[in-house]
Amino acid sequence: MNEMELLAELAQETPLPAPAELDAARARLVAAIATDPGAGRFAAAPQVAAHEPYPSAGQPVEPPRPVVPEPVRDAAKLMYGGAAGTVVQLIILLFYVGDIKAYHLTVGSHPLTTAQLVHLRPLIATLAIAFGLALIALWLWMARAVGRGRNWARILSTVLFGLATLQLTGLDSVAAVFWAMLTWLTGLAAVWELWRPASREFFKSARALRSGPPSQISRP
Amino acid sequence: MRRRRGSAVADDAAIIEGSWREPEQFAVLFDRHAPHIHRYLARRADRQVADDLVAETFLAAFAKRHRYDLGHPDARPWLYGIATNLVNQHRRDEARQYRIRQAAIAEHDVPGHADRVAADVTAQAMRTVLNTALAALPAGDRDVLLLIAWEQLTYQEVSRALAIPVGTVRSRLNRARTKTRQALAGTDAAATYEEITTNE
Numbered sequence: 001m002n003e004m005e006l007l008a009e010l011a012q013e014t015p016l017p018a019p020a021e022l023d024a025a026r027a028r029l030v031a032a033i034a035t036d037p038g039a040g041r042f043a044a045a046p047q048v049a050a051h052e053p054y055p056s057a058g059q060p061v062e063p064p065r066p067v068v069p070e071p072v073r074d075a076a077k078l079m080y081g082g083a084a085g086t087v088v089q090l091i092i093l094l095f096y097v098g099d100i101k102a103y104h105l106t107v108g109s110h111p112l113t114t115a116q117l118v119h120l121r122p123l124i125a126t127l128a129i130a131f132g133l134a135l136i137a138l139w140l141w142m143a144r145a146v147g148r149g150r151n152w153a154r155i156l157s158t159v160l161f162g163l164a165t166l167q168l169t170g171l172d173s174v175a176a177v178f179w180a181m182l183t184w185l186t187g188l189a190a191v192w193e194l195w196r197p198a199s200r201e202f203f204k205s206a207r208a209l210r211s212g213p214p215s216q217i218s219r220p
Numbered sequence: 221m222r223r224r225r226g227s228a229v230a231d232d233a234a235i236i237e238g239s240w241r242e243p244e245q246f247a248v249l250f251d252r253h254a255p256h257i258h259r260y261l262a263r264r265a266d267r268q269v270a271d272d273l274v275a276e277t278f279l280a281a282f283a284k285r286h287r288y289d290l291g292h293p294d295a296r297p298w299l300y301g302i303a304t305n306l307v308n309q310h311r312r313d314e315a316r317q318y319r320i321r322q323a324a325i326a327e328h329d330v331p332g333h334a335d336r337v338a339a340d341v342t343a344q345a346m347r348t349v350l351n352t353a354l355a356a357l358p359a360g361d362r363d364v365l366l367l368i369a370w371e372q373l374t375y376q377e378v379s380r381a382l383a384i385p386v387g388t389v390r391s392r393l394n395r396a397r398t399k400t401r402q403a404l405a406g407t408d409a410a411a412t413y414e415e416i417t418t419n420e
Contacts, residue, residue: 007365
C-alpha cells in the first residue's frame with residue numbers, strides 16, 4: 001500500500017455531513033444574500049420603478065460590475081501607451097512647426113512652393129496639432145470605455161484600427177514609417193486582446209448587467 | 221443560460237453569472253458543493269471548525285462572485301481554493317486535528333485473530349506516521365497533496381484552486397509524496413503491514 005492509498009483510506013474516516021450540519025452555514029449565506037443590494041430586484045423593480053429612481057432608501061444602487069479580465073486590462077494599457085506615443089509624436093511635431101523644410105505637402109502630384117508653404121504654415125500646424133490631440137483623446141476614450149465593458153468601444157476600436165491600417169500606405173520618411181508602424185502594432189495588440197475569449201465573456205457579462213431584468217428594460 | 225452538455229442542469233458558471241443579477245441563485249451553488257467542501261474542511265480541521273469554515277468559504281465566494289472567471293464551468297476548484305486559504309489561517313486547528321487522530325489511533329483497541337490484530341495495529345501505526353508526516357509538510361505541499369489524494373482534483377484543477385502553475389503542482393506533489401513515503405518507510409510498520417497483508 002503506497003502513501004496515496006493510505007491517504008485515501010484515511011480520508012474514508014470522514015463521511016459527508018448530515019444535511020442538518022449545514023443548516024447554520026446555509027442560514028448565514030442566506031442572510032448575506034438578503035442584505036445584498038441586488039437581492040429581490042426582480043420582484044421589487046416594477047413597483048418602485050414608477051415612483052422613485054432607486055429601489056432603496058434614497059441611495060442609488062450601484063449595479064454590480066464584473067472584474068475586468070487581464071486581456072481587457074492589457075488592451076486598455078496598450079491604448080494608454082498609444083496615447084503616450086501620440087503625445088511624443090505631437091511634441092516632435094511642435095519642434096518642427098517652424099522648420100519649413102520639414103513640410104512635405106503636395107497638391108495633386110505638385111509639391112507646394114516655399115511661398116505657399118509659408119502662407120499655409122499656421123493652418124497646417126493648427127490642423128496637425130488638432131489632429132494629434134484628437135488622436136490622443138480617441139486613445140484615452142477607447143481605453144476608458146473598454147475598461148468599463150462597453151462593447152461599442154471594442155467595435156469602434158477595431159474599426160479605427162482598420163482605418164489606421166489604410167493610413168500605412170503612402171508614408172514617405174523612415175521616421176514616419178517607424179511611428180506609424182509602432183502605433184499600428186500597438187493597435188493590433190490592443191484589438192487582439194479585446195477579442196480574446198475572456199474579453200468576449202467580460203463584454204457579454206457587462207452588457208447583461210447593464211441591461212438588467214426585462215421589467216427594467218421595458219419601463220418608460 | 222449555459223448548461224452542462226447533455227444535461228438539463230445549469231453549470232456552476234451559469235449559476236454564478238445568474239447570481240450577479242439575482243443573488244438568490246448563489247444558494248444553489250451552496251446546496252451543490254457545501255457537503256464536499258465541509259468534508260474537506262472536516263478532514264483538515266475538526267468538524268466544529270469545518271461548520272464555521274464552510275460558511276466562511278461560501279460567504280467569501282458570494283462576496284467575490286463578480287470576479288469568477290466564467291470560462292470555467294466547474295466552480296469546485298475555486299471553492300476548494302477559498303476553503304484551503306481559510307484552513308491555512310487555522311493552522312493550529314489543523315495541527316490539533318492531526319494530533320487528535322494520532323491519539324485516537326494509539327488508544328484504539330483491536331480484538332480478533334492474531335494476524336488480523338497485527339495487521340490492524342500496524343495499519344494504525346502507519347496512519348499515525350502518516351498524520352505526523354502530514355503535519356510536518358510545508359503548507360503549500362500539503363495543500364496540493366490533500367486536494368489530489370482526498371478531493372480527487374486534477375493537476376489543472378489544483379492549479380486553479382491554488383493559483384499556481386501546473387508545473388508547481390507537480391513538483392509540490394512529488395516533494396510531498398517523497399517526504400510521506402520516506403516517513404512511512406522509516407518505520408517498521410510499513411514492512412510488517414506489507415508482509416502480513418501479502419501472507420493473508
